[in-house]
Amino acid sequence: MEMDLQTAFTPWASLWGGVLIGLSAVMVMGLFGRIAGIAGITKGFLGAFVPTAGAPRDRDWRLAFLIGLMAAPPALMLTGGTVSQTVPSNLVGMAVAGLLVGLGTALGSGCTSGHGVCGLARLSRRSVAAVATFMGAGFATVFVLRHVLGGA
Known part of the structure; x- marks a missing residue:
């Protein structure tokens, strides 16, 4: 399909x-x-x-x-x-995703805007590692959801 x-x-x-x-x-x-x-x-x-x-x-x-x-x-x-x-109707999934984002923000010492916009502009090695990690996780998530599990 x-x-x-x-x-x-x-x-x-x-x-x-x-x-x-x-x-x-x-x-x-x-x-x-x-x-x-x-x-x-x-x-x-x-x-x-x-x-x-x-x-x-x-x-x-x-x-x-x-x-x-x-x-x-x-x-x-x-x-x-x-x-x-658009807001997904899966509230449990949204809550889990929000908690994971919060956990990642705490573990990564910052969020996507801090590392991706400001940290990369300052040539911060920590921000390069953080951006590579969250972009890789995002790519993998989209691939699994769209191509492995077949959902949106």
């Missing part, structure tokens, strides 16, 4: 999204001297309320960054753009 799985090809939206991500990473580094990794930003923000070892206390810019992340889709919709998203 042959499956027809298509992924939308959106080069211009992807290009501008990448430009904005890079610009925000440069701004966070230039203005605050910090890495624009979402896991670290969130941990630092939560550390202002829930004391954790080594958590920074500079929550204001972190709050602004997180609000900006959440405000972007509604802002796009207000300007006439559309936001389409």
